[in-house]
Structures are given as C-alpha cells and as structure tokens.
Amino acid sequence: MERYGNGRLIPAPRSPERLRYTYWLHFAEGSAMTPLLLKLVFARIEAAPMPFFAKPIARGMTKKVQATYIDPNLARHLDFMEAQLAENGWFAGAEFSAADIQMSFPVELSRARGGLDEKHPRLLQFLERIHARPAYQRALAAGGSYAYC
Numbered sequence: 001m002e003r004y005g006n007g008r009l010i011p012a013p014r015s016p017e018r019l020r021y022t023y024w025l026h027f028a029e030g031s032a033m034t035p036l037l038l039k040l041v042f043a044r045i046e047a048a049p050m051p052f053f054a055k056p057i058a059r060g061m062t063k064k065v066q067a068t069y070i071d072p073n074l075a076r077h078l079d080f081m082e083a084q085l086a087e088n089g090w091f092a093g094a095e096f097s098a099a100d101i102q103m104s105f106p107v108e109l110s111r112a113r114g115g116l117d118e119k120h121p122r123l124l125q126f127l128e129r130i131h132a133r134p135a136y137q138r139a140l141a142a143g144g145s146y147a148y149c
Contacts, residue, residue, distance in 0.1 A: 001098045005098070009096070009097050009098040009101070010097060010098060011092055011093060011095070011097060016093075017092050017093035017094075017095075017097075018092075020091065020092045020093060020099070021091075021092035021093075021097055021098070021099045022099075024084075024091040024092055024099035024100075024102065024103055025098070025099050025102050027103070028099075028102040028103045028105065028106050029102075031077065032077055032081070032103070032106035032110075033105075033106050033109075034073075035069075035070050035073040035074045035077065035114075036074070036106060036109050036110065036113075036114050038065075038069075038070050039066065039070050039071075039074065039113065039114060040113070042062040042065055042066055042070065043062070043113075045058055045061075045062050046058060046059055046062040046063075071115070074110065074114050074115050075115065077110075078110060078114070078115065078116055078119075078120050078123065079120075081103075081107070081120075081123055082120040082121075082122050082123050085122035085123065085125075085126055086122060089122075089125075089126075089129075090126075091103050096133075100126075100130065103126075104126075104127070104130045107123055107126060107127055107130075108127065110123070111123075111124070111127060
C-alpha cells in the first residue's frame with residue numbers, strides 16, 4: 001500500500017490510525033489466524049482414519065486442547081476485535097483500509113467455524129459491510145465463491 005496504493009487504503013504516516021493499521025495488519029495473520037488454524041488441524045485429527053483403539057485417545061486429546069486452549073483463545077480474540085470495532089466501525093479508524101481487508105479473512109473464518117455469532121454484533125456488521133463493498137462483489141464474480149475447509 002505504501003508503494004502502490006497512491007494514498008488509498010492506508011492512513012497517514014505517523015498518525016494514530018497508522019499505528020492501528022499496522023497493528024491490525026499483523027494481528028490478522030500473527031494472532032487471529034493461529035487458533036483458527038489449530039481448530040482446523042485438531043478437527044481433522046479427530047476425524048482422520050485411524051485404528052479403532054486410537055480413536056478414543058485422539059478424540060480425548062483434541063477435545064482437551066480445544067476446550068483448554070483453542071476455544072478460550074478464539075473467544076478472547078472475538079471479544080477483543082468486537083471491542084475495537086466499537087470505537088470506529090473499522091479496524092484502523094473511521095475509514096476503510098487495507099487492515100480491514102486483511103482482517104476480513106479471519107473474521108470470515110471465525111463466522112464459518114470459529115464461534116462468531118450474534119454475541120458479537122459489530123463483527124457481524126463488519127462482515128456485512130465488507131460483503132456489500134463493490135470490490136468484494138467483483139472479486140467473487142471473477143473468482144467464484146470460496147469454501148472453508
């Protein structure tokens with residue numbers, strides 16, 4: 001965005017919004033996606049073919065990890081993201097930015113399989129606003145809809 005964005009989708013340098021922008025760009029992949037990825041991996045372990053005697057061990061292990069680590073972290077992240085959207089409606093500030101584009105995938109994935117529900121109305125409204133954007137609609141028309149594994 002700094003090199004090719006022509007001033008669009010990125011807050012001004014050295015502004016508070018720029019700090020938030022940078023934070024959320026990194027939060028999307030570095031923090032939000034970690035428990036979502038782990039949830040997917042552990043769901044696959046639980047459903048994977050294995051000898052009958054190993055299934056109870058695998059199920060017990062995956063349920064314990066999900067209950068004690070993955071699900072509590074997902075809940076904390078959703079609460080944190082919800083609170084941030086209360087301030088401005090977008091992650092970096094009052095204006096839509098590339099940070100919102102970056103955050104859209106973890107929020108989408110949270111809706112699909114990470115526990116995002118009506119307890120987080122601002123995140124759901126965020127998704128509605130993202131989905132209503134003409135560029136989002138054009139991207140879906142060009143690339144087709146996507147499914148979460």
